[in-house]
Amino acid sequence: MNEHTPAPTQQSFSPQRLKGIVRKESLQIIRDPSSIAIAFVLPVVLLLLFGYGVSLDAKHVPIGFVVDNPDTNTQSFIGMFKHSDYFEPQRFITTHEAKQALKARKIFGIVRLRSDFSDQLLSFGEAPIELIVNGVDANQARITEGYILSIWQLWMSRTAQEQGKPLHIPITIEQRVWFNPALKSRNYLVPGLIAVIMTLIGAMLTAMVVAREWERGTMEAILVTPVRLKEFLLGKLIPYFILGMGGMLLSVAMAYWQFDVPFRGSFVVLFFASALFMLTCLGLGLFISTITRSQFVAGEISILVSFLPAFILSGFIFDINSMPVVIQWLTHLVPARYFVDIIQSIFLAGNVWPIILKNCAYLILMSAVFFILIIKKSHKSLE
Amino acid sequence: MKNTPEAIIQLNNISLSFTLPGRTITALDNISLNVKAGQITGLIGPDGAGKTTLMRLLSGLLKPDSGQATVLGIDVVKNPQEIQSVIGYMPQRFGLYEDLTVQENMDLYADLHNIPVSQRASRYEKLLSMSQMAPFTSRLAGKLSGGMKQKLGLACALVSPPRLLILDEPTVGVDPVSRRELWQIINQMLQEEHISVLMSTAYLDEAERCDDVILMHEGRILDQASPDDFSEKMHNRTFLAHSEALSKRHLQFRLSREPGVLDALIDNDDIHLVMQEPVTDGLPVFKDIDNLTIHPTRPHFEDAFIALLKKNPVAKNTSIATTNSENKDKTALSIEDTSNNVSNDTTESIIKVDKVVRRFGDFYAVKGISFEVKKGEIFGLLGANGAGKSTLFRMLCGLLPVSDGRVEVAGHNLRTASATARAHIGYMAQRFSLYTNLTIKQNLMFFSKAYGLRGKKQQERIQWALDEFELQEYLNTNSNDLPLGYKQRLAFAAALMHEPDILFLDEPTSGVDPLARREFWQRTNALAESGVTVLVTTHFMDEANYCDRLIIMASGTELATGSPEELRSRFKSEQNPQPSMEDTFIALVESKTQQGQPS
Numbered sequence: 001m002n003e004h005t006p007a008p009t010q011q012s013f014s015p016q017r018l019k020g021i022v023r024k025e026s027l028q029i030i031r032d033p034s035s036i037a038i039a040f041v042l043p044v045v046l047l048l049l050f051g052y053g054v055s056l057d058a059k060h061v062p063i064g065f066v067v068d069n070p071d072t073n074t075q076s077f078i079g080m081f082k083h084s085d086y087f088e089p090q091r092f093i094t095t096h097e098a099k100q101a102l103k104a105r106k107i108f109g110i111v112r113l114r115s116d117f118s119d120q121l122l123s124f125g126e127a128p129i130e131l132i133v134n135g136v137d138a139n140q141a142r143i144t145e146g147y148i149l150s151i152w153q154l155w156m157s158r159t160a161q162e163q164g165k166p167l168h169i170p171i172t173i174e175q176r177v178w179f180n181p182a183l184k185s186r187n188y189l190v191p192g193l194i195a196v197i198m199t200l201i202g203a204m205l206t207a208m209v210v211a212r213e214w215e216r217g218t219m220e221a222i223l224v225t226p227v228r229l230k231e232f233l234l235g236k237l238i239p240y241f242i243l244g245m246g247g248m249l250l251s252v253a254m255a256y257w258q259f260d261v262p263f264r265g266s267f268v269v270l271f272f273a274s275a276l277f278m279l280t281c282l283g284l285g286l287f288i289s290t291i292t293r294s295q296f297v298a299g300e301i302s303i304l305v306s307f308l309p310a311f312i313l314s315g316f317i318f319d320i321n322s323m324p325v326v327i328q329w330l331t332h333l334v335p336a337r338y339f340v341d342i343i344q345s346i347f348l349a350g351n352v353w354p355i356i357l358k359n360c361a362y363l364i365l366m367s368a369v370f371f372i373l374i375i376k377k378s379h380k381s382l383e
Numbered sequence: 384m385k386n387t388p389e390a391i392i393q394l395n396n397i398s399l400s401f402t403l404p405g406r407t408i409t410a411l412d413n414i415s416l417n418v419k420a421g422q423i424t425g426l427i428g429p430d431g432a433g434k435t436t437l438m439r440l441l442s443g444l445l446k447p448d449s450g451q452a453t454v455l456g457i458d459v460v461k462n463p464q465e466i467q468s469v470i471g472y473m474p475q476r477f478g479l480y481e482d483l484t485v486q487e488n489m490d491l492y493a494d495l496h497n498i499p500v501s502q503r504a505s506r507y508e509k510l511l512s513m514s515q516m517a518p519f520t521s522r523l524a525g526k527l528s529g530g531m532k533q534k535l536g537l538a539c540a541l542v543s544p545p546r547l548l549i550l551d552e553p554t555v556g557v558d559p560v561s562r563r564e565l566w567q568i569i570n571q572m573l574q575e576e577h578i579s580v581l582m583s584t585a586y587l588d589e590a591e592r593c594d595d596v597i598l599m600h601e602g603r604i605l606d607q608a609s610p611d612d613f614s615e616k617m618h619n620r621t622f623l624a625h626s627e628a629l630s631k632r633h634l635q636f637r638l639s640r641e642p643g644v645l646d647a648l649i650d651n652d653d654i655h656l657v658m659q660e661p662v663t664d665g666l667p668v669f670k671d672i673d674n675l676t677i678h679p680t681r682p683h684f685e686d687a688f689i690a691l692l693k694k695n696p697v698a699k700n701t702s703i704a705t706t707n708s709e710n711k712d713k714t715a716l717s718i719e720d721t722s723n724n725v726s727n728d729t730t731e732s733i734i735k736v737d738k739v740v741r742r743f744g745d746f747y748a749v750k751g752i753s754f755e756v757k758k759g760e761i762f763g764l765l766g767a768n769g770a771g772k773s774t775l776f777r778m779l780c781g782l783l784p785v786s787d788g789r790v791e792v793a794g795h796n797l798r799t800a801s802a803t804a805r806a807h808i809g810y811m812a813q814r815f816s817l818y819t820n821l822t823i824k825q826n827l828m829f830f831s832k833a834y835g836l837r838g839k840k841q842q843e844r845i846q847w848a849l850d851e852f853e854l855q856e857y858l859n860t861n862s863n864d865l866p867l868g869y870k871q872r873l874a875f876a877a878a879l880m881h882e883p884d885i886l887f888l889d890e891p892t893s894g895v896d897p898l899a900r901r902e903f904w905q906r907t908n909a910l911a912e913s914g915v916t917v918l919v920t921t922h923f924m925d926e927a928n929y930c931d932r933l934i935i936m937a938s939g940t941e942l943a944t945g946s947p948e949e950l951r952s953r954f955k956s957e958q959n960p961q962p963s964m965e966d967t968f969i970a971l972v973e974s975k976t977q978q979g980q981p982s
Contacts, residue, residue: 010465010468011497014497016494016497017494017495017497019494020490020491020493020494020495021491021494021495023487023490023491023494024480024483024487024491027482027483027487028480028482028483031482031483031523032482216476216481217474217475217476217478218478218479218480219478220439220444220474220476220478221472221473221474221478221479221536221539221540222478222495223442223444223467224442224443224444224467224470224472224474224549225467225468225492225495225496226464226467226468226495226496226497227495228464380443380444380463380464380467381443381444381445381446381463382439382444382445
């Protein structure tokens with residue numbers, strides 16, 4: 001007790017104790033099938049699901065055509081649609097029939113070519129069409145409308161060229177899509193999904209494993225040892241940090257090799273940004289675990305405050321700019337939002353430093369807030 | 384350390400209370416005490432006395448509202464970390480990682496205590512050989528039996544030689560053989576490493592093995608003395624009674640109602656009597672009971688405990704049975720009424736177990752057990768942790784199908800008609816298995832409905848449960864907030880809602896204090912007298928004496944079946960003319976292990 005050098009147990013930080021916690025935590029991860037499932041199986045399942053199953057593109061959209069006066073012009077117009085990957089034209093005799101099919105959801109839209117289609121084309125160089133789309137899915141309605149209009153214009157300009165006539169269109173729409181020219185939704189969904197997966201590992205898994213220690217009574221025994229709180233927290237952070245980064249690497253590899261998502265930025269930048277995001281998630285997870293001591297509640301809270309917002313409010317599926325203003329404000333509280341910005345830019349646009357730096361700054365701020373809260377809220381006692 | 388005369392623990396005017404929504408619980412009420420170094424100090428008291436709170440406070444896990452606490456010369460309130468670095472602490476729910484092996488658990492504690500790797504091998508060897516766990520180092524802690532888990536928990540607390548070892552009910556739910564081993568480890572550490580031990584226990588016979596005993600009740604200290612001093616106070620107040628004319632249970636019941644009797648307990652073949660006042664002129668006299676022979680006996684520690692607690696009027700919010708004289712009479716009447724109808728010679732077997740086997744994969748949990756239980760019997764299932772009791776029990780209740788053999792309950796084959804058989808069965812699980820977020824009323828409503836009771840009948844049974852188990856005052860309390868003793872009463876009541884013919888009780892008294900245990904057995908005896916058949920598992924060997932007959936099991940096989948008297952008489956020897964049930968149990972288990980391991 002009266003020695004001059006403090007006994008090892010009295011050191012305020014001991015690498016050996018940290019190592020003990022890290023090793024224990026790693027063994028538990030390896031032996032617990034649910035951690036492995038969340039870290040490695042779930043990412044693969046989610047990526048396959050979103051990579052192959054969910055598509056926000058308009059492809060093979062069934063469109064009904066009602067032609068009042070069929071001739072070679074209407075044939076060639078519908079032929080354009082037939083050859084396009086985006087549409088599957090179906091012929092209807094009357095508008096009434098087509099409307100029935102639309103109501104029955106057999107087709108997504110109706111294009112009606114009136115009897116003066118060819119006449120107008122010949123006399124004015126512009127053939128009017130009547131377009132009805134199902135607006136229930138506003139997103140797809142807008143995409144479909146755009147595609148149909150551009151095919152219409154393309155056809156008219158081609159026809160005009162073939163017939164050697166000038167085209168009388170007051171305004172020409174020329175669409176150029178940057179960064180994702182093929183407009184493949186997979187290209188931005190898959191990188192965004194990586195943010196969701198990391199949130200899951202970082203926040204949810206971490207929150208639940210700390211709660212598990214309370215539930216099983218192991219926490220009480222651990223508290224009455226020389227271990228310091230910072231060693232305990234760090235010992236929990238390190239293995240889950242590695243696990244989360246592993247899940248990230250796996251997801252990036254799948255995005256690149258399995259789904260052919262273009263990767264235009266630097267991997268090193270992505271790695272550091274991911275590390276920063278991972279820390280924010282771990283901070284959130286540990287913070288949740290200081291609030292509750294039940295695994296069930298920890299799971300519920302982390303789904304509510306981390307997983308669902310990462311899904312809905314991060315801009316990964318739903319565009320933040322088209323959300324109500326209040327919800328837009330709310331998205332600023334979602335760490336995944338910043339990381340989705342970063343990772344989508346790195347994948348699709350390259351190292352866009354203003355975006356990367358701005359979002360990293362937000363992440364640093366958020367993780368700092370979480371860790372300050374954790375240190376304030378947790379103490380080595382049962383109260 | 385051994386020579387330090389001063390106390391290792393000093394508490395001055397410590398108070399601690401918890402605030403729950405709507406009420407405040409005073410867990411420690413102005414406590415002052417000293418604990419001497421180099422000895423085992425026992426901490427005993429009924430549930431809710433504040434034992435665990437006190438131990439957590441000493442470990443720096445809780446801060447007192449007021450007062451001073453010094454452990455090993457360190458102020459616990461100011462320097463909790465310093466305390467936590469030098470003591471060994473084993474919480475009630477052992478703090479083991481079930482997904483780590485025995486070795487990995489010990490490595491973790493060695494790391495946390497900064498034990499140099501060079502010193503570990505010898506320390507591990509010592510601890511493993513003491514706890515006889517050397518063959519199991521690579522086994523996952525979760526796959527150890529209950530007794531082995533506790534031994535591992537103790538070994539982990541001892542990896543770094545502590546100056547003070549704090550153990551919170553280390554022997555709860557542990558079979559007698561493992562308990563004996565735990566005590567051997569503690570005693571060995573005491574002698575070889577001069578540590579001090581503070582342990583709480585629900586087993587009062589264990590308190591007798593302590594050097595000093597602190598008796599707590601409702602957050603206060605009732606007494607602190609050596610076990611002998613405690614017993615000394617009971618001088619001339621304890622007697623053994625025996626009557627050829629009456630059954631043990633009946634005699635116990637009659638005696639407990641005699642004026643002047645504080646407590647009457649079945650003690651092997653006799654009734655252990657505790658009188659309210661010392662009887663200095665000869666023996667107490669009970670005129671109404673025929674053929675009674677009485678002689679003085681040495682007081683047990685438990686007698687002092689009961690006497691002290693009964694002397695202190697019990698507040699209503701504790702788990703202790705309030706002795707409701709009116710109710711006592713009611714129960715008495717029901718016993719008198721029915722006892723004549725049920726004779727002990729009934730030959731009708733209500734449970735028939737024939738060569739029952741239960742396999743899990745290639746592991747045989749139960750290997751061909753056979754026995755029969757007669758109507759109105761109390762039949763005990765005893766065995767070390769992992770002996771297959773719970774598996775057998777679940778098969779008898781129809782919760783688990785048998786792999787081979789035949790189980791017949793109330794005339795129904797469980798293989799073909801388990802649902803019909805189940806209607807005759809009441810089951811009380813080992814752990815509190817009612818809905819913790821429902822009130823007493825809601826739980827009773829639910830269980831009565833689940834058993835198919837409706838309308839007037841349901842109202843009657845709920846009212847019966849509330850009266851019989853004195854639950855009225857907690858009617859609208861969430862069962863999670865109930866004192867342990869009340870939880871147990873509620874679970875008991877729920878199992879009886881549909882008036883079953885057969886009652887299965889799986890370790891009903893584990894972790895329950897002696898007063899609540901007495902009350903529990905009083906009810907169980909009354910039920911058996913009224914013709915209900917009771918099957919019970921227990922770790923308390925003295926409780927085995929309440930059984931009419933019992934089976935002792937080890938690793939899935941039967942060691943012995945018979946009445947407690949028969950079994951005990953088998954191990955009568957010159958050194959031990961009156962073997963206790965515990966001696967019998969340990970002798971049986973040890974003879975089995977010797978057969979199994981020819982040396």
